Amino acid sequence: MQVSEVMQELNRFIRTTFRVADDDPEFQDDVHIFDYGYVDSFGAVRIIEFIAERFGVQITDQDLVTHPLNTVREIGTLVHSRLPRS
């Protein structure tokens, strides 16, 4: 799976779950999803659960403290790096 595919799925999940308008020009892969008000603390928990369920990747406490995980690109890149290699 390519990193772009991971990001695409994350993008779709966030758009659907947090009702981002289809024509919102600011919702890009590099937008800060928390600062821009798309996702709150409980939303962040839902994203972590989605990642575990869909990709089998666990995001730990430590990851959240040490990695910047605020944009679709940042989250997608970390998830992709943890995917099992076939």
Place this chain on the structure above:
Amino acid sequence: MPEITFSLATVDPGYQSQLLYALRFASEAIENARVHAGQLLVTHAAGTDPDEVRRKVDKLVQRYAKREFGFKEVIHFENRRPTRNSDVYAELLRRRWVTPVGQGHMILRGEAARLWAFLDARFQRDFAVPLGAELEVYPATIACTTLDRVAHFTSFPEHIDFVSHIREDVDLLAGFAGRCRDQGWKPSHHDGVMDQVEFAISPSCCYHCYEGMEGQDLAKPGRTTTMVVNCHRYEAGNLTTLSRLRSFHMREVVWVGHPEFVKAGRAEADRRIVELARHWDLDCTYENANDMFFTDDYSVKASFQRQQEAKRELRMTIPQEGRSIAVFSSNFHAGTFAKAFQITVAGRPAVSACVGWGYERWVYALYSQFGLDSEEWPAHLRDEYRAFCAGSKP
């Protein structure tokens, strides 16, 4: 007094002082609580059910043991300097600059009141005005329906001072007045005569601000407002000196608008508060923080707040109490409040942030660090205060 011991092995040391604070609301039977050698020691009133106390304390310990987003600590600025270490509070009482008038209620007068006014003038001049904030004036009370909409009840149910009145009934009113005349006022005189609660005393400055913009589509980039509110928070057994009051005054500057505008405003206030702390040579830190949510999802909210640096505090050392207190906080709410009141900016959902100063805490912290004689204060602070007292602007 009976004592119960709890293990704190699962609670991050950074959260333990917050757990101690929250314990005061866990049970009326709790007399005291302290941490010693990694254990929590709770004493409770004789004759109360220890199993019931244990159950309630356990519930809180579990709440603080979870860490969904880790415990992130960031100190953005730190300044250490020699400070005094004397019983400032006793001296303030002796001079009658401060007079308690009920649990957590204080009158400030004389020099203490003047210092309060100086601080307000200074924060207006160097924050509210240059940040372009419009003055707004708010009622002291707030509708419970408004607090419900901002989810205050689910985050801080323990703090709220509710307001009510005697029902419109000549017999009830005459009966209440008669009982007060004959026996003096007693809480029991209210039994059966009060109306339902509809209002509370504002627990925070800025809720009216969002309520006042309900349904508005703001012009880009957004609005900046400022206000001073006499806020109330019930604090159970946590009241101490002027460090933590039930009734206190706060000034806030609030931004509502586009994320870039709101973030830039908050960043500028952050920069200015550090500059001020350095200029006045305060013994302090400026660090990330979290609200003390009193709810089972404490961990999600608190650790996320810390992880995102949604809250930062200027904490001033109180030497004689061996701890620090927050005198300024900087808060980013993302879309929480704007969403609750359908506020948009140029058609997109708005976000908000605020910074706030707790004035009684500032007064107490300055006196604690530098003493009551302003001539002995750090030079910049002394000179500005002297100019203010002479009638010129600080």
